[in-house]
Amino acid sequence: MTESKPTARARIAPAGLLFLAITSVGWGFNWPVTKYLLSELPPLTLRGVTGVIGALLLATFALIRRESLVVNEGQWPRLVMAAVLNVTGWMVLMGLALLWLPASEAALIAYTMPVWAAMLAWPVLGERPTVLRTISLVMAFAGLSAIMGGNGFSASAAKMPGILMALGGAFGFALGTVLAKKLPIQLPPITAASWQIGIGCFPVAVVGLAIETTDLDRVTTTGWVLLFYSTVIQFCIAYVSWFAALSRLPASVAAIGTMAVPVIGVVASAIALGEPLGPGQIAALVLTLAAVVLATRS
Numbered sequence: 001m002t003e004s005k006p007t008a009r010a011r012i013a014p015a016g017l018l019f020l021a022i023t024s025v026g027w028g029f030n031w032p033v034t035k036y037l038l039s040e041l042p043p044l045t046l047r048g049v050t051g052v053i054g055a056l057l058l059a060t061f062a063l064i065r066r067e068s069l070v071v072n073e074g075q076w077p078r079l080v081m082a083a084v085l086n087v088t089g090w091m092v093l094m095g096l097a098l099l100w101l102p103a104s105e106a107a108l109i110a111y112t113m114p115v116w117a118a119m120l121a122w123p124v125l126g127e128r129p130t131v132l133r134t135i136s137l138v139m140a141f142a143g144l145s146a147i148m149g150g151n152g153f154s155a156s157a158a159k160m161p162g163i164l165m166a167l168g169g170a171f172g173f174a175l176g177t178v179l180a181k182k183l184p185i186q187l188p189p190i191t192a193a194s195w196q197i198g199i200g201c202f203p204v205a206v207v208g209l210a211i212e213t214t215d216l217d218r219v220t221t222t223g224w225v226l227l228f229y230s231t232v233i234q235f236c237i238a239y240v241s242w243f244a245a246l247s248r249l250p251a252s253v254a255a256i257g258t259m260a261v262p263v264i265g266v267v268a269s270a271i272a273l274g275e276p277l278g279p280g281q282i283a284a285l286v287l288t289l290a291a292v293v294l295a296t297r298s
Helices: 014-037 043-064 073-097 103-110 113-125 131-150 160-182 189-211 221-246 251-257 260-273 279-296
Strands: none
Touching: 014 043, 014 103, 014 221, 014 251, 014 260, 043 073, 043 189, 043 221, 073 103, 073 160, 073 189, 103 160, 103 260, 113 131, 113 160, 113 251, 131 251, 131 279, 160 221, 160 251, 189 221, 221 251
16 A cells, blocks of 8 residues: 655654754753763763663663563664664764863764765655755754854864764764664654663673773762763653654754754853853854754744
């Protein structure tokens, strides 16, 4: 039976936009949270262990809701592919990038992701970029350019490892986003999120615990509170919201919508960590949020 292909406008469900907003806020605040935690915990252990705990919490919640955790045999390759691209690569590369870059700069480079997603969505999904989406993308990157200028961004040799890692993580996440639309995982959002986070973070946790030295006595009271945020809010709530949004929105719209994340990250980093916030950041906030609105109306 052949289904009629819905238009881009028809596919943009209000629930998808709500889930996208929850994702953006959860991930945006996590940039300064992670930057702070890296002063108390090593990167691989931090990202891996919190992810595994988050996956177990999600699995428990799914069982409480009487949702099955069983994965059909044909879904495993898609599940592993998504976990590697959207979780393992992103968590490892972005966590390491923060060792070389301020949280604001790492967030900015990470969210070149919509460019790669828009480029990949055309050949892989046949999603031709509309005029409004193209304009929104230009506006969003004008906003990011304003932030870079305000921060005195420079691709120095000392920062290059962080820049390359952030770009690698962004491309991998974009590829995972597009392939998730091409090869959707037939599981409920909570179950899908628990499996992907668990599969993606388990090897990171194993390697981190094997090669890194973790001293829990160094973790402050603030650190424990932020660990709760990173585990429950960032992994559980934000990731479930992302998969729910992706199932309801075109890949390019979902990707452009996440451009609000670096703006939130820059503002939160300025407030929490004392990183720069001036006219450039304020201009970027206006441009980027306007781009998000335009993208979701296209």
